[in-house]
Amino acid sequence: MAAQETRVITKFLRDRTDDSWEFAVAREHNQAYSALEKALGMEPAQLVEEVTKSGLRGRGGAGFGTGQKWSFLPKDVFPRYLAVNADEGEPATFKDHMLIERDPHQIVEGSIITAYAIEAHHAFIYLRGEFALGAERLQAAVDDAYANGFLGKNILGSGFDLELIVHRGAGCYIAGDETGLLSSLEGERAMPRIKPPFPAVQGLYAAPTIVNNVETMSAVPHIVDRGGEWYAGTGVNKSLGTRIFSVSGNVEKPGNYEVELGMTFRDLIEGLAGGVAGGKQMKFFIPGGASSPWLLPEHLDEPLDMDRATELGTMLGSGAIMVFDETVDPVLVAWRIAKFFAHESCGKCTPCREGSWWLEKVLYRMANGLGRADDLDLLLSFGNNISPGVTWPPGQTTICQLGPSTMSPTLSLHKHWGDEIRARLAQDAERRTTLEVAAG
Numbered sequence: 001m002a003a004q005e006t007r008v009i010t011k012f013l014r015d016r017t018d019d020s021w022e023f024a025v026a027r028e029h030n031q032a033y034s035a036l037e038k039a040l041g042m043e044p045a046q047l048v049e050e051v052t053k054s055g056l057r058g059r060g061g062a063g064f065g066t067g068q069k070w071s072f073l074p075k076d077v078f079p080r081y082l083a084v085n086a087d088e089g090e091p092a093t094f095k096d097h098m099l100i101e102r103d104p105h106q107i108v109e110g111s112i113i114t115a116y117a118i119e120a121h122h123a124f125i126y127l128r129g130e131f132a133l134g135a136e137r138l139q140a141a142v143d144d145a146y147a148n149g150f151l152g153k154n155i156l157g158s159g160f161d162l163e164l165i166v167h168r169g170a171g172c173y174i175a176g177d178e179t180g181l182l183s184s185l186e187g188e189r190a191m192p193r194i195k196p197p198f199p200a201v202q203g204l205y206a207a208p209t210i211v212n213n214v215e216t217m218s219a220v221p222h223i224v225d226r227g228g229e230w231y232a233g234t235g236v237n238k239s240l241g242t243r244i245f246s247v248s249g250n251v252e253k254p255g256n257y258e259v260e261l262g263m264t265f266r267d268l269i270e271g272l273a274g275g276v277a278g279g280k281q282m283k284f285f286i287p288g289g290a291s292s293p294w295l296l297p298e299h300l301d302e303p304l305d306m307d308r309a310t311e312l313g314t315m316l317g318s319g320a321i322m323v324f325d326e327t328v329d330p331v332l333v334a335w336r337i338a339k340f341f342a343h344e345s346c347g348k349c350t351p352c353r354e355g356s357w358w359l360e361k362v363l364y365r366m367a368n369g370l371g372r373a374d375d376l377d378l379l380l381s382f383g384n385n386i387s388p389g390v391t392w393p394p395g396q397t398t399i400c401q402l403g404p405s406t407m408s409p410t411l412s413l414h415k416h417w418g419d420e421i422r423a424r425l426a427q428d429a430e431r432r433t434t435l436e437v438a439a440g
């Protein structure tokens with residue numbers, strides 16, 4: 001059977017030809033806020049239990065158990081906060097962008113349910129600054145929710161109060177790190193903080209805070225509506241439910257696809273995204289955003305399973321799959337990603353600040369035929385200072401994950417084409433020496 005999407009959180013926005021998203025339409029076609037009505041009839045602890053039972057794991061990148069995260073809040077410590085991470089800055093990830101623009105009420109509803117479950121009375125949606133249309137629609141959705149009694153004082157007569165604020169970020173990658181996001185919300189530069197303490201213990205304004213991703217929030221109303229057991233009955237192993245994957249690069253049909261976890265990369269890339277464009281062969285693919293190490297065509301029959309991805313030395317990360325055909329030079333891709341991370345390093349830790357800068361310089365010369373014979377080993381030695389051992393899952397000498405992420409492209413070059421690249425560098429070096437001699 002041909003590969004198919006399983007539309008749960010994208011059902012409303014995909015299954016209608018009418019692209020409207022406003023309150024009345026969302027109420028009529030997606031029963032928006034009906035799960036909230038149900039949730040308010042439950043005890044907060046029951047909701048935490050239901051979401052834990054569902055096995056939902058964070059969809060932002062780290063893949064931590066959502067209910068488990070909520071249960072880490074220290075008992076009887078108030079106030080507490082919810083911060084929804086809508087910063088989506090991982091290159092090639094565009095799923096949250098779609099959810100924000102085309103189904104903002106689902107996010108608002110999931111956020112209200114989550115705030116109720118964790119007993120928070122203030123919640124923030126931290127939105128990537130560049131998402132202008134998303135900001136407009138999300139704010140309109142929040143205004144509608146206030147106007148219809150789903151936000152504010154005594155929501156639907158339940159006695160529960162919640163203020164929800166849409167906060168636009170200033171546009172940097174590192175604001176997507178949960179502690180960088182909290183620093184930014186507090187009005188500081190979005191610099192990540194050392195953990196522990198984790199945000200659940202000491203987060204926004206030093207109070208217990210839960211940071212959850214947009215897609216995670218969008219799944220919550222469905223779990224409340226249909227039950228944790230229903231959700232846990234889908235997916236594979238400990239990767240349960242559906243996920244939206246943003247497929248881009250050299251494919252016939254790039255786009256967002258919501259699929260049940262456990263589907264193979266092949267069914268997603270070749271079945272749903274139409275395979276490599278122009279009848280070319282695939283050279284490699286990046287399975288989980290620019291931060292993740294790369295996979296080869298031989299991995300296409302592996303399942304979309306977060307733990308299996310770890311065994312393969314990579315991650316599903318933010319759900320961004322980038323496909324590259326046989327004409328692409330992997331060294332050039334590695335350089336471009338390294339340039340991005342060097343630009344986005346906040347500079348707080350020396351190994352990341354200095355290392356990312358040097359990685360970019362050396363990869364640039366390698367990609368442009370100016371490499372030295374030992375450049376790949378030089379990169380690995382830089383990497384050892386950032387991510388000791390240069391392995392996966394990565395070791396870390398830095399405050400946040402951006403540091404080790406800078407090494408993923410180099411790690412991939414070394415693992416998949418190490419001998420080939422060393423031979424190419426030796427040839428480049430020899431050619432340059434010959435030219436220098438000829439030039440006198």
Ligand code: SF4
Nearest residue numbers: 346348349352398400
């Ligand atoms: S790892 Fe890099 S981005 Fe993260 S805190 Fe350190 S310097 Fe900043």
